[in-house]
Amino acid sequence: MNLTRLEHILDRASSRQITVIGDLMLDEFVWGKVGRISPEAPVPVVEVTGESFYPGGAANVARNLREFVDRVEIIGLFGKDRSGQQLRKLLAEQKIDISNAVEEDSFRTIVKTRIIARNQQVVRVDREQFTGPSARQIREVVAAVQKNIPEIDAIIFEDYGKGFLTTELVSQIANDARSAGKIVAADPNPRRTVEWRGLTVIKPNRTEAFLAAGIPGHDTDIVPSQDMDLKRAGEALLKKWETKYVLVTLGEHGMMLFQEQETPHYIPTKAKEVFDVSGAGDTAIALFTLGLACGATPTEAAEIANHASAVVVSKLGTATVTRDELIANFREDSEGG
Numbered sequence: 001m002n003l004t005r006l007e008h009i010l011d012r013a014s015s016r017q018i019t020v021i022g023d024l025m026l027d028e029f030v031w032g033k034v035g036r037i038s039p040e041a042p043v044p045v046v047e048v049t050g051e052s053f054y055p056g057g058a059a060n061v062a063r064n065l066r067e068f069v070d071r072v073e074i075i076g077l078f079g080k081d082r083s084g085q086q087l088r089k090l091l092a093e094q095k096i097d098i099s100n101a102v103e104e105d106s107f108r109t110i111v112k113t114r115i116i117a118r119n120q121q122v123v124r125v126d127r128e129q130f131t132g133p134s135a136r137q138i139r140e141v142v143a144a145v146q147k148n149i150p151e152i153d154a155i156i157f158e159d160y161g162k163g164f165l166t167t168e169l170v171s172q173i174a175n176d177a178r179s180a181g182k183i184v185a186a187d188p189n190p191r192r193t194v195e196w197r198g199l200t201v202i203k204p205n206r207t208e209a210f211l212a213a214g215i216p217g218h219d220t221d222i223v224p225s226q227d228m229d230l231k232r233a234g235e236a237l238l239k240k241w242e243t244k245y246v247l248v249t250l251g252e253h254g255m256m257l258f259q260e261q262e263t264p265h266y267i268p269t270k271a272k273e274v275f276d277v278s279g280a281g282d283t284a285i286a287l288f289t290l291g292l293a294c295g296a297t298p299t300e301a302a303e304i305a306n307h308a309s310a311v312v313v314s315k316l317g318t319a320t321v322t323r324d325e326l327i328a329n330f331r332e333d334s335e336g337g
Contacts, residue, residue, distance in 0.1 A: 006330055009304070010323055012294040013068040014255045017151050019065060020065070020171070021141070022058030022158030022165055023188075024076035024101070024111035025128075026087045027318045029054070034117045046117050052316055053055075054318040055090050058158035061187075062096050064286035064308075064320045073097040073148070075141055077107055077131065077164050084109035095236065100144040102137050119316060132163040137315050142172045149176055153293040154183035156285060157199075161189035170194055185289040187281060200292065201245040202237070203285045209233045213240070224253050226265040234258035245298050247305070249284050255303045255309075267302055270310035270333055283312045283321060307333070 032046040046212040055063050062074040074096055078084040087109060091098050113125040124272075133141065145155070153178050160164045175198070177184045184199045190211040190236060194203050210217035224230055230248065237246045240260055246258040254269040288310040291301030307329045311321040 001303050001330075003327065003330055003334065004112065005300070006327060009291060009294045009296045009300065010068065010326070012141070013290060013323075014070050016069050016153045016293045017071040017073075018065050018069055018154045018156065018289065018292065018293065019073040019075065019086060019145060019148065020058050020062045020156045020158060021075045021145070021150050021169075022061070022156075023110065023160035023162035024055075024059050024074070024078060024164075025057040025112055025160070025162075026054070026083045027054045027056030027060070028113040029316075029318075030113060030115045032115065032117050034122075036123065042297055044117065044122060046115055046122055051087060053090065055087060055094075055096075055302065057110065057160045057162075058156075059087065059091060059096075059321075060282040060318055061156055061158045061286045062091070063094060065284050065290060066094050066096055066189055067320050067322050068290060071097070075100050075145070076102070076325075077133065078103045079107040079109035080105055081109055083111050100141065102133060102141065104131070107131055116316065128162060130163045133165055136316050138166065138169045138172075141169060142176075145173050146176055147180065152177070152182055154160050154185065154289050156289050157184075157186040158282070158285065159187060159189040159192055159194060161191040165192070165194050167193070167195045170196070183289060183292050185285055185292075187285040196241045196243070198317055199241065199243045201247055201288065201298075202241050202243050203247040203249065203281070203288065205249045205281060206230070206238070206251070209237060209246070213237050217330055224250055224256055225264075230256060231264055234264055247284070249281055249309070255284070255302055257298060259298055265299055265302065267306045270307050270329060280309045282318075284309050287321075287326075314321050 029052040031050045032048040034044040062072045065072045108129045110128040115122045185201045190208045213236040248256045255267045257265040284305045288301045288305040291304045308321045311325045312319040
């Protein structure tokens with residue numbers, strides 16, 4: 001895809017409206033330096049120099065979209081605790097619509113704390129509560145989305161396995177959106193039993209794809225385009241999920257796009273250097289879906305997602321990619337041959 005075509009696709013982005021539904025969390029980064037080993041145990045002592053907070057989980061998908069799209073809505077579960085208030089504030093500052101999100105008095109907002117020293121993650125601390133929506137909350141969310149479907153261009157389900165997404169909630173919304181001709185995407189979680197069927201695209205990573213397909217996973221040095229087990233998994237998932245496209249993210253190896261009656265399309269990674277992979281999957285599903293919503297072909301959308309992911313893994317923290325960074329990454333790649 002040349003730069004003119006990319007810019008033509010991205011020019012349509014600001015007018016699109018996308019709703020993200022899934023597990024919300026707050027990402028905390030504690031930055032510091034290590035000068036000594038603790039006398040209490042053989043572990044480093046991190047001297048804290050700063051802290052950063054970002055919307056995480058499904059909220060990070062919305063944050064990635066907001067770089068390109070004027071109207072982004074996020075639906076998930078907030079607690080009324082301090083972390084929930086902080087997450088709401090961050091989303092409001094970025095003008096992400098949270099009017100249909102669910103607030104639960106007894107819910108403790110999920111927080112992932114990463115302690116970083118000398119650009120390396122020392123440890124991650126998760127504070128989480130697995131809670132599914134009540135029958136009343138499902139009805140309210142479904143009704144809110146149904147009301148907005150005429151204006152929505154795409155819906156993304158982002159499942160971090162924390163309980164907000166259920167088969168009942170997903171199937172009702174997906175059926176209505178599909179009937180209205182809307183794009184419906186999902187980033188699944190292998191620990192959950194949500195039935196993903198009849199969507200436009202589903203984006204597992206390699207491990208999730210093998211688990212969902214019931215094929216034993218294994219580490220391999222085989223080039224993905226020659227990996228017969230990967231091809232078998234992707235083709236099995238197209239049938240199992242009855243979806244148009246399956247996009248398998250392969251970490252440092254790029255992505256593989258599967259579609260019915262087409263040869264699997266392998267896209268090598270565009271990452272020049274990798275500092276932090278946290279949130280790269282969020283970027284991939286956000287930009288692939290956005291590409292489709294802007295009239296890109298599935299292959300073009302996958303190429304956009306791959307370049308976007310290459311940008312975010314080169315940054316520390318839960319990062320996003322801007323339009324200028326995305327175009328620059330494409331330009332650098334094309335000039336490099």
